[in-house]
Amino acid sequence: xxxxxxxTSMDCAEGRAANLPCNHSTISGNEYxxxxxxxxxxxxQYIIHGLKNNETNExxxxxxxxxxxxxxxxxxxxxxxxxxxYYCIVRVANRDDKIIFGKGTRLHILP
Amino acid sequence: GAVVSQHPSWVICKSGTSxxxxxxxxxxxxxxMFWYRQFPKQSLMLMATSNEGSKATYEQGVEKDKFLIxxxxxxLSTLTVTSAHPEDSSFYICSASGxxxxxxxxxxxxxxLTVL
Numbered sequence: 351x352x353x354x355x356x357x358t359s360m361d362c363a364e365g366r367a368a369n370l371p372c373n374h375s376t377i378s379g380n381e382y383x384x385x386x387x388x389x390x391x392x393x394x395q396y397i398i399h400g401l402k403n404n405e406t407n408e409x410x411x412x413x414x415x416x417x418x419x420x421x422x423x424x425x426x427x428x429x430x431x432x433x434x435x436y437y438c439i440v441r442v443a444n445r446d447d448k449i450i451f452g453k454g455t456r457l458h459i460l461p
Numbered sequence: 462g463a464v465v466s467q468h469p470s471w472v473i474c475k476s477g478t479s480x481x482x483x484x485x486x487x488x489x490x491x492x493x494m495f496w497y498r499q500f501p502k503q504s505l506m507l508m509a510t511s512n513e514g515s516k517a518t519y520e521q522g523v524e525k526d527k528f529l530i531x532x533x534x535x536x537l538s539t540l541t542v543t544s545a546h547p548e549d550s551s552f553y554i555c556s557a558s559g560x561x562x563x564x565x566x567x568x569x570x571x572x573x574l575t576v577l
Contacts (some may be wrong), residue, residue, distance in 0.1 A: 354560075388505075390568055391552070391571065391573070392571060393465075393467075393554050393556075393569050393570045393571045394505070394556075394566035394568045395568070396565070396567070396568075408530070422568045435504075437504075443565075448495055448507055448508060449495070449507070449556070449566060450508050451497075451505040451506075451507075452504060453502060453504050
């Protein structure tokens with residue numbers, strides 16, 4: 351899997367949009383950008399993934415740059431429950447390959 | 462999404478004893494299961510990959526004789542920590558993937574192991 355680079359930590363005010371960046375400059379053409387999050391003492395939770403088009407679901411939006419070298423996960427209205435470590439991972443979709451987790455971004459939602 | 466469970470959710474044991482952790486895929490057949498370990502304030506570290514009916518593949522530095530993995534059915538994998546010591550205290554997480562789940566990985570809730 352290609353490597354990703356994320357900020358170590360970020361703060362965001364409750365009710366505001368949280369924008370989490372990720373750099374993946376060595377991403378291959380068949381690799382997708384995946385985002386997971388891990389709330390304290392829980393297993394990782396899938397958030398969203400995309401190839402090149404922007405994606406949106408009930409949890410978040412994913413914006414991928416045209417050159418695919420970076421992306422941003424957007425939580426439109428952050429709540430205290432969104433406090434977690436967010437992992438950006440690039441991998442080939444629909445394959446049971448192992449996932450190697452980086453250090454992720456620790457997002458603190460401030461009341 | 463597909464559901465993966467782990468049992469127990471937490472366990473405390475004495476040093477030298479063995480502990481078994483179960484990972485189950487509840488609504489799909491998991492041809493591949495993965496075991497991770499996570500120490501406080503650190504990221505998940507992959508320990509091993511197991512395919513149903515075959516021996517697990519361990520990551521470099523993980524002792525296969527200490528961390529026994531069995532994946533005897535398409536819905537169950539077990540991790541046994543043998544002769545546990547305090548340094549084995551950690552958060553153990555499994556994930557499962559299968560064709561019916563589009564080969565995406567779904568994670569269990571984790572098991573907190575404390576060795577006294």
